[in-house]
Amino acid sequence: MPQKPAKIIYFPMEITSRELDSRLLLTSFAASRGFEVVLGQKWLLERNIEFMTPGVYLSKTLTRRDAKTLKRARAAGYITAAIDEEIPGLVVHDRKFWWVSRDAVENADLIFLPGTYNSSAFGANFELGEDRLRRVGNPRWDLLRQELRSIFAQEVDDLLRRYGDFILINTNFGTTNSQKGDARQMIQGLIDQGKVDANDTELLRDLDRIVAMEGANRATLIELLPAMVRRFPNQRIILRPHPSEDVENWHKWLAHCPQVQIVRQGAAVPWILASRVLIHTNCTTGVEAIALDKPAICLLPTESSVNRRYLANLVNPVTTSVADTLVELERVIAAPECCYSTSMIDRFRDSMSFDPNCLGAESMIEDILALGNARGWCESSGMVSNWRTYGGYRWRQKDKNVRGILFPEKSLDGVARRLEQYASLLGLDDRLRLEACGSKTILVSARPLSFGTRIRRAIGALKRT
Numbered sequence: 509m510p511q512k513p514a515k516i517i518y519f520p521m522e523i524t525s526r527e528l529d530s531r532l533l534l535t536s537f538a539a540s541r542g543f544e545v546v547l548g549q550k551w552l553l554e555r556n557i558e559f560m561t562p563g564v565y566l567s568k569t570l571t572r573r574d575a576k577t578l579k580r581a582r583a584a585g586y587i588t589a590a591i592d593e594e595i596p597g598l599v600v601h602d603r604k605f606w607w608v609s610r611d612a613v614e615n616a617d618l619i620f621l622p623g624t625y626n627s628s629a630f631g632a633n634f635e636l637g638e639d640r641l642r643r644v645g646n647p648r649w650d651l652l653r654q655e656l657r658s659i660f661a662q663e664v665d666d667l668l669r670r671y672g673d674f675i676l677i678n679t680n681f682g683t684t685n686s687q688k689g690d691a692r693q694m695i696q697g698l699i700d701q702g703k704v705d706a707n708d709t710e711l712l713r714d715l716d717r718i719v720a721m722e723g724a725n726r727a728t729l730i731e732l733l734p735a736m737v738r739r740f741p742n743q744r745i746i747l748r749p750h751p752s753e754d755v756e757n758w759h760k761w762l763a764h765c766p767q768v769q770i771v772r773q774g775a776a777v778p779w780i781l782a783s784r785v786l787i788h789t790n791c792t793t794g795v796e797a798i799a800l801d802k803p804a805i806c807l808l809p810t811e812s813s814v815n816r817r818y819l820a821n822l823v824n825p826v827t828t829s830v831a832d833t834l835v836e837l838e839r840v841i842a843a844p845e846c847c848y849s850t851s852m853i854d855r856f857r858d859s860m861s862f863d864p865n866c867l868g869a870e871s872m873i874e875d876i877l878a879l880g881n882a883r884g885w886c887e888s889s890g891m892v893s894n895w896r897t898y899g900g901y902r903w904r905q906k907d908k909n910v911r912g913i914l915f916p917e918k919s920l921d922g923v924a925r926r927l928e929q930y931a932s933l934l935g936l937d938d939r940l941r942l943e944a945c946g947s948k949t950i951l952v953s954a955r956p957l958s959f960g961t962r963i964r965r966a967i968g969a970l971k972r973t
Contacts, residue, residue, distance in 0.1 A: 511585045512886040514894040515543045516563030517876070518586075520550035523751055525775040527568065527593070529659070530647040530869070532923065534566075535952050536930040537873040539940055544895055548949030552905045556946070559901035561894055562586045564876055567616070568593055572702040575612035582615055587880055589618040591872075596622050596646050596860060597792030597819050600629050606711055607703050610634065618879060620644050620872050622861040642875055645861045645868025652777065652799035653867070659929045663778035671769075674744040675736070675837070676783035678776065679729070680791040683715075684722040685753045691719045717814045725789035728809040730761055732787075732830045737767045739834050746771055748779055750791075780804075785840050787833065794820035798856050803840045803847035807833055823848070823856045892958040893943075895951055903968030904947040923950060 517538050521527040528547075535545045546553070546560075550568070554577050557565070562585035567574045570590050578588045594607065613619065613634045620642050621627040627643040630636070650656060684691045695715050698704040704711060736745055746769045747762070749755050758770050776793050777800065780786055786804040788794045797804035806824040808815060815821060825840075825847065827833040840847050861868065888894060920942045931938030943951040945965065951957070957965070 511562060512884050513562045513564060513585055513587050513880065514886050515880065515888070516561055516895055517543050517545050518553055518563060518565045519545065519547035520553040520566075520568060521547065522550050522568065525751060527648070528923075529651055529775065529777075529926065532926050533647050533650060533656070533867075533869045533930055534873065536927060536934060536936050537867075537870050538876075539952060539954065540936045541873055541877050543873075543877075544893060544951065544953040544955070546895060546945060546949065546951050548946065549905075552902065552946055552949055555905060556897075556901050557581050557586075558584050559898045561896045563894075564589060564880065566590065566876075567612070570608045570612035570616065570619070572609040572612070575609040575615055578612055578615035582617075587618075587876070587883065588616050589620070589872075589876060590616040591620045591646060593646075593648065595626050595630070596649060597795050598626065598817050599819050599822065599859075600626055601816055604711065605630060605633060606708075607698075608634075609702070616640070618642060618875060620646070620868075620875075622646050622649070622868070623859040624861075625859070627861075642871075643861055644871045644875075645863060647867075647869035647872065649796075649799060649860050650867045650869050652796060654801075656867075656930075656933060657777075657781065657800065658933070659926065660775075660778045660781055663774060664782045667774075667778055667782040671746060671782070672744055674746045674783055675740070676779055676786045677729070677733070677745065677747040677768075678750070678779075678786060678788045678791050678793040679726075679747065679753065679758075680750045680789065680793075681722045681726055682750055682752045683719055684726070685749075685757055687752060687754050691722075695719075714814055717812050721790070721810050721812045721814055724810045725807065726761075728807060728830065729789060732807065732833055733762065733768050734765045735830050735834060736837070737765060739837075743784075745769070746779075746783075748772055748776070785837065785844065787837070788820065788824075790815065790818045790820050792820060794824045795856065795859075798823050798848055798852065799860070803844040805833060805836050805840060819856075819859055823852045823859075889955075889958070891955060893951065893953045893955045893961070895945065895953070896958065896961055897945075897964050897968075901964070901968070902946070903965060903971070920944065920950065923952075927952070 519531040531547050538545050557580045564587045565581040567590040570592055581588050621630055622645050631641045683694050686694055699706045749758055749772050755772055762768050780797050780800055780802050786797045789807050794804045794806050804824045806821045806826045808821055808826050809828050827836050924942050928938050940952050940954055943957050945951045
């Protein structure tokens with residue numbers, strides 16, 4: 509029989525710029541409730557599931573690969589939980605959560621999703637009750653609230669000092685401009701990974717429509733940019749590609765328009781806050797903009813049925829051509845406070861399960877704590893950390909493909925400073941220690957590592973990956 513879990517929560521991540529801040533917010537609440545936290549690169553944590561102290565494993569997605577990890581974690585004595593980073597920006601009308609593995613759902617003790625429509629559709633599709641499916645705001649979106657967004661102030665100031673007043677263009681062509689290959693290769697990869705059934709002709713048609721939509725969006729955007737330069741000759745324009753995109757292609761496509769700066773660094777939120785206005789093509793950053801009270805315009809030149817899957821075009825003003833976009837851009841620049849209608853704001857709040865009295869991160873930790881209390885935690889080790897490694901634990905792992913770009917090294921000092929900011933804003937205890945527990949993996953605890961674990965870490969650091 510598996511041992512009881514320790515009060516340790518594991519937060520695996522893939523993209524630092526998108527995920528780290530939200531996991532540190534969760535870490536702050538978890539630590540205030542007596543948890544220790546291990547957070548870091550997903551691939552190393554997956555590798556080590558059976559070789560470290562069982563606790564609570566919070567998966568960031570529910571893919572076929574996640575299903576295998578969640579099943580292993582359960583077998584090793586972990587409590588398993590999951591969120592889905594993609595769902596908040598979508599409206600799943602057809603209840604086709606094609607990227608979600610049913611096996612992953614079945615191996616998650618708790619699943620956290622925002623939105624009246626999406627959570628209800630998800631529950632009906634996977635036959636889940638309230639004992640396992642919780643409707644709650646996503647921690648990534650907590651960060652955009654008025655009471656927390658000051659944590660980005662320094663980054664915003666740095667951007668303003670460097671770039672001044674600018675219009676921001678965010679792109680999201682992850683299927684047609686991926687670093688992993690062309691659209692055909694991307695779709696074949698989904699089939700090979702088991703995310704898409706090769707016999708589901710309707711879904712394959714939808715994917716083809718997404719490819720067509722991205723192509724039309726990109727063509728219109730490339731036409732728009734020189735027109736913006738002419739209309740706003742004194743305004744800096746910055747294009748920021750999605751982290752998964754091939755940046756070199758953008759330099760080729762915009763070789764005729766050198767006035768547009770192509771920059772990809774840091775998280776999206778500081779860039780949105782620093783900008784005068786955001787223009788995007790059905791991107792989740794448009795939803796982030798309304799959350800941040802910053803104006804955004806959704807450029808959508810197609811009338812494809814797949815547009816209905818995206819929340820951004822329901823909560824941002826939409827334009828369908830270069831001419832329309834220029835007119836809307838002038839309007840929004842002149843009166844940014846008039847960008848969003850009341851119905852857009854109401855739709856956004858319902859889709860995000862916005863609760864003015866409670867952060868989603870806090871609710872999630874409370875639900876996890878309640879489940880663990882009901883099952884029982886293992887006894888604490890006392891003065892030292894409960895986190896241990898066993899024979900077979902790997903301390904280091906080489907990056908492959910684009911993993912190193914998506915998840916670069918992060919200093920302990922930088923993480924510590926961010927946790928101190930959260931503690932100050934939320935009135936939480938900031939007396940926490942940070943310890944490296946593997947390449948790109950950190951333990952956050954009020955207690956030091958045991959002597960034995962320190963010795964194993966020192967030996968592990970000397971070994972080759």
